[in-house]
Amino acid sequence: MPEGPSIVILRELIEDLHLEGSKLVDVVGTTELDKERMVNQKVIEFKTWGKHFLICFEDFALRIHLMMFGSYRINERKESKPKIGLIFKTAELNFYTCDLKYIEGNLDDTYDWTADIMSEAYNINHTVKSLKEHNNSFVCDVLLDQDVFAGSGNIIKNEVLYRIKVQPLTKIGDLSTAKLKSLTTATQQYAFDFLKWKKENTLKKHWEVYGKKTCPRHHTIIKKNLGKNKRVSFYCPECQKLIELHKK
DNA sequence: AAGGATGTTGCCTG
DNA sequence: TCAGGCAACATCCT
Numbered sequence: 001m002p003e004g005p006s007i008v009i010l011r012e013l014i015e016d017l018h019l020e021g022s023k024l025v026d027v028v029g030t031t032e033l034d035k036e037r038m039v040n041q042k043v044i045e046f047k048t049w050g051k052h053f054l055i056c057f058e059d060f061a062l063r064i065h066l067m068m069f070g071s072y073r074i075n076e077r078k079e080s081k082p083k084i085g086l087i088f089k090t091a092e093l094n095f096y097t098c099d100l101k102y103i104e105g106n107l108d109d110t111y112d113w114t115a116d117i118m119s120e121a122y123n124i125n126h127t128v129k130s131l132k133e134h135n136n137s138f139v140c141d142v143l144l145d146q147d148v149f150a151g152s153g154n155i156i157k158n159e160v161l162y163r164i165k166v167q168p169l170t171k172i173g174d175l176s177t178a179k180l181k182s183l184t185t186a187t188q189q190y191a192f193d194f195l196k197w198k199k200e201n202t203l204k205k206h207w208e209v210y211g212k213k214t215c216p217r218h219h220t221i222i223k224k225n226l227g228k229n230k231r232v233s234f235y236c237p238e239c240q241k242l243i244e245l246h247k248k
Numbered sequence: 249a250a251g252g253a254t255g256t257t258g259c260c261t262g
Numbered sequence: 263t264c265a266g267g268c269a270a271c272a273t274c275c276t
Contacts, residue, residue, distance in 0.1 A: 002254060051254095051255075065255080068273080069255090069271085069273040070272090096273085153254050154255085231255090232253085
């Protein structure tokens with residue numbers, strides 16, 4: 001389910017219901033969280049930060065993270081009980097298998113919006129700067145680091161690396177500033193392509209390496225668990241060579 | 249139909 | 263001591 005663009009789709013679907021300003025009539029679900037706290041509270045806004053979906057109230061927010069297996073239903077219910085169900089007078093939002101948490105106070109104190117690849121506040125120079133604090137990290141790890149690229153996930157990671165022709169085990173310190181800039185812009189660009197394709201239901205069709213056997217240039221793709229997190233990487237050893245070519 | 253996967257945290261161990 | 267490994271959470275598709 002998740003990766004930033006999918007969470008943006010969720011926010012847009014919910015924004016279409018125009019629930020901002022309305023109060024929660026009831027809150028149900030199997031969560032251990034204090035559900036009463038939200039009853040009769042007015043929702044100010046729905047926001048996203050990376051893979052986080054945020055329901056903002058006067059002085060706190062509910063953070064919903066769909067993790068790997070999360071799902072939701074809008075004005076519908078699944079067979080199973082929701083982890084949390086938010087009942088409004090005119091609508092209900094049900095979330096399943098998700099991680100829930102209250103964020104206290106101003107969200108700006110918790111979230112750096114300039115790191116969110118889907119945000120209008122996303123800032124290329126700021127991201128290049130934070131990349132340079134990870135000179136010794138592999139690019140495949142950094143592309144999953146939510147403090148650097150909030151909202152990027154394993155699909156985005158693999159597709160971006162193919163687009164910019166960088167091998168997953170390249171160290172950030174071995175990339176020129178210009179290449180770091182391409183990495184940063186390509187991640188944002190791919191995220192918005194992902195969003196568009198996901199809406200059209202054509203996302204899979206556009207994958208160039210993720211889940212593929214051969215790349216668009218017909219080379220055999222390598223599938224391997226790489227980096228400190230050992231997440232699966234798909235890459236083309238021909239198109240993405242591990243060389244110092246990018247060093248200036 | 250078993251196995252793997254768009255994710256993250258926190259505990260255990262050496 | 264702390265980094266790395268790995269289980270846990272729980273679902274759906276192939």
